[in-house]
Amino acid sequence: MRHEWPFGSVLIANRGEIALRIVRSVQRLGLRAVVVYHAIDAGAPAVARADQSIEIHGSTPVAAYLDGTQIIAAAARAGAGAIHPGYGFLSENAGFARACREAGLVFVGPAPEVIEKMGDKVTARAFVARGGFPVAPSAIEDDDPGSFIERARAVGFPLLIKPAAGGGGKGMRIVRDPALLASEIERARSEGQRYFGDGRLYAEVFVENPRHIEVQVLGDAHGNVVHLHERECSVQRRFQKIVEETPSPALTPDLRREICAAAAGIARNANYTNAGTVEFIYGDGKFYFLEMNTRLQVEHPVTEQVLGIDLVEQQLRVAAGEPLAFKQDDLQPHGHAIELRIYAEDAARGYLPTTGAILVLQEPQGVGVRVDSGIRAGQDVSAAFDPMLAKLIVHAPTRDAAIALGRQALHDYVLLGCKTNIGFLARLLGHPAFAAGEIHTGFLDAHPEVAAEPIVEPAILHKLLAVAALTSRPLRDAADAVPALHAAIGAWRN
Amino acid sequence: MAHAFRLDGHDHELWLSRSGSVYQVHVGDTCVPATLTARGAHVHELTVRDISERVVIACRGDDVHVHLDGETYLLRYSHSLERFAGQATDEAEAIARAPMPGAVISIAVESGASVRRGQALLIIESMKMETTITAPCDGTVQTLHLHVGQTFDSDAALVTLERLKEAP
Numbered sequence: 001m002r003h004e005w006p007f008g009s010v011l012i013a014n015r016g017e018i019a020l021r022i023v024r025s026v027q028r029l030g031l032r033a034v035v036v037y038h039a040i041d042a043g044a045p046a047v048a049r050a051d052q053s054i055e056i057h058g059s060t061p062v063a064a065y066l067d068g069t070q071i072i073a074a075a076a077r078a079g080a081g082a083i084h085p086g087y088g089f090l091s092e093n094a095g096f097a098r099a100c101r102e103a104g105l106v107f108v109g110p111a112p113e114v115i116e117k118m119g120d121k122v123t124a125r126a127f128v129a130r131g132g133f134p135v136a137p138s139a140i141e142d143d144d145p146g147s148f149i150e151r152a153r154a155v156g157f158p159l160l161i162k163p164a165a166g167g168g169g170k171g172m173r174i175v176r177d178p179a180l181l182a183s184e185i186e187r188a189r190s191e192g193q194r195y196f197g198d199g200r201l202y203a204e205v206f207v208e209n210p211r212h213i214e215v216q217v218l219g220d221a222h223g224n225v226v227h228l229h230e231r232e233c234s235v236q237r238r239f240q241k242i243v244e245e246t247p248s249p250a251l252t253p254d255l256r257r258e259i260c261a262a263a264a265g266i267a268r269n270a271n272y273t274n275a276g277t278v279e280f281i282y283g284d285g286k287f288y289f290l291e292m293n294t295r296l297q298v299e300h301p302v303t304e305q306v307l308g309i310d311l312v313e314q315q316l317r318v319a320a321g322e323p324l325a326f327k328q329d330d331l332q333p334h335g336h337a338i339e340l341r342i343y344a345e346d347a348a349r350g351y352l353p354t355t356g357a358i359l360v361l362q363e364p365q366g367v368g369v370r371v372d373s374g375i376r377a378g379q380d381v382s383a384a385f386d387p388m389l390a391k392l393i394v395h396a397p398t399r400d401a402a403i404a405l406g407r408q409a410l411h412d413y414v415l416l417g418c419k420t421n422i423g424f425l426a427r428l429l430g431h432p433a434f435a436a437g438e439i440h441t442g443f444l445d446a447h448p449e450v451a452a453e454p455i456v457e458p459a460i461l462h463k464l465l466a467v468a469a470l471t472s473r474p475l476r477d478a479a480d481a482v483p484a485l486h487a488a489i490g491a492w493r494n
Numbered sequence: 495m496a497h498a499f500r501l502d503g504h505d506h507e508l509w510l511s512r513s514g515s516v517y518q519v520h521v522g523d524t525c526v527p528a529t530l531t532a533r534g535a536h537v538h539e540l541t542v543r544d545i546s547e548r549v550v551i552a553c554r555g556d557d558v559h560v561h562l563d564g565e566t567y568l569l570r571y572s573h574s575l576e577r578f579a580g581q582a583t584d585e586a587e588a589i590a591r592a593p594m595p596g597a598v599i600s601i602a603v604e605s606g607a608s609v610r611r612g613q614a615l616l617i618i619e620s621m622k623m624e625t626t627i628t629a630p631c632d633g634t635v636q637t638l639h640l641h642v643g644q645t646f647d648s649d650a651a652l653v654t655l656e657r658l659k660e661a662p
Binding site for chain 1: 497499501502506508509510511512517519521524526528529530536538540542549550551552553554558559560561562563564565566567568569571593594595596597599620624643645646647648
């Protein structure tokens with residue numbers, strides 16, 4: 001059956017690995033892929049792979065990708081009928097979704113009203129609590145700004161302060177010392193204002209060593225909502241995920257059914273359409289609603305691997321008005337999938353971002369190995385964007401087999417020229433506590449040896465020095481000259 | 495003559511000799527027989543003491559990037575002048591440097607302003623966090639190297655101060 005798309009071209013308002021990943025799905029469905037790019041990304045793989053690329057400008061590279069007006073104008077110029085926002089940037093910006101609609105463009109995501117309701121942490125929490133789903137003790141600034149500090153103090157310490165409009169760990173601060181509450185609130189407000197144009201805050205109890213478990217949901221415009229099972233994303237640094245997997249090693253079958261049903265229920269209550277993720281904090285056998293991400297997640301590939309579904313394709317089909325092609329019972333996961341985020345950063349130095357030119361890139365391949373990458377050899381890694389370079393996703397029948405496959409793939413992953421966390425990820429997968437599934441959001445603080453740079457053994461040092469010496473022209477020339485000199489002396493003696 | 499390569503902050507001295515087709519790498523009292531054979535773009539076969547393995551190498555200037563047995567290393571050729579020269583410092587100047595790559599969010603001082611040690615000079619953003627860069631000493635702001643919105647790499651000079659002269 002041939003499907004008639006209401007749009008022939010899709011503009012991808014993003015960059016890096018996710019832009020390339022969306023371009024691939026768009027083209028596979030017989031649609032034209034248009035990307036926008038800042039000059040700094042002119043050599044990126046997504047730009048080379050797209051059917052059309054339009055340069056956008058901004059005071060900083062990030063500002064260009066946040067300029068909705070410019071991007072909508074680019075869509076009009078390219079004749080695109082739909083805009084896929086990817087994740088980050090404009091993906092959870094209700095104003096942008098509305099501007100797309102007003103410009104006659106299909107926004108590949110939920111309706112702006114739903115983004116507003118579920119994307120704002122404060123209104124989302126209230127909405128979820130009203131539906132009878134569990135939420136954590138908290139203080140909301142908007143309820144009464146004058147008493148916010150006192151109410152935050154009453155929630156207790158340690159306390160987590162977050163921007164009401166936030167996501168991705170931006171602007172979040174843990175406060176352990178009550179004396180620092182006021183100054184930390186001001187800092188969080190400034191960051192919220194800058195990142196989201198919204199300085200409103202809320203505070204909630206900070207659960208020590210919780211697990212982060214989230215559930216993928218998908219709804220269509222005909223009232224159907226399904227969940228696509230859970231992902232565990234507990235291994236984090238600075239509130240940002242590093243490793244995600246499905247299924248969660250923590251959940252019993254009963255708890256899994258309960259948490260997935262809660263997520264689908266929340267999405268159904270919200271009349272949610274398109275792909276979204278309901279995030280929960282889980283600890284001591286209890287879970288409560290954390291937030292909803294009204295967009296595609298970075299870690300969506302693990303769900304795709306165990307279900308054999310292309311989520312971007314599903315997003316495009318829902319956006320085109322199609323009903324979901326499957327029912328809840330059709331979605332039976334197979335095996336275990338793990339995603340490892342490849343970051344340009346130095347784990348041993350506090351996960352500081354690194355920069356450099358990518359001189360050599362050899363990505364791992366093989367059965368069960370998937371690399372979603374936004375880089376190529378010759379490209380410069382700059383500090384202008386998030387340091388994520390690529391994602392390695394492995395899929396195997398069991399968790400143990402997936403860990404083994406991941407370790408092998410990391411071993412084969414060659415990226416020279418810019419320090420990355422590949423060695424760190426290999427140490428993490430090899431850690432006994434990780435293998436045992438004993439993970440929580442404080443895992444890396446509890447196991448600092450994972451981030452530490454290993455000592456170089458003398459045997460390895462000698463090999464490295466041999467490589468350095470043998471690739472150094474002056475050293476090699478000097479060594480080569482010595483036998484020649486002997487030969488000359490020999491001739492002279494004659 | 496001995497050369498040196500820097501790895502993880504330590505200089506390792508070595509020299510290279512050759513007998514026939516095999517090179518000898520001399521490190522301290524150890525002599526390591528080694529050959530390196532190209533097997534493709536950046537890919538080589540390293541043979542040390544008759545054991546061969548695959549190694550990926552990229553050189554750029556003084557840097558030798560090496561991927562060996564799943565780990566990545568960076569060795570840097572140490573020039574003897576730098577190795578033996580002391581740290582040259584200009585007593586009259588103090589420079590506030592970037593602790594990490596990032597972007598300038600706001601600048602709190604103007605050129606020519608006098609500042610106290612610990613006073614905020616500018617706020618940078620890195621790793622999605624704001625960090626305040628403070629004056630390393632009392633002095634006068636000589637140069638603001640960056641403007642708001644500009645990005646920089648680790649260790650970039652942000653603000654140069656002229657040190658306050660000690661009262662005579």
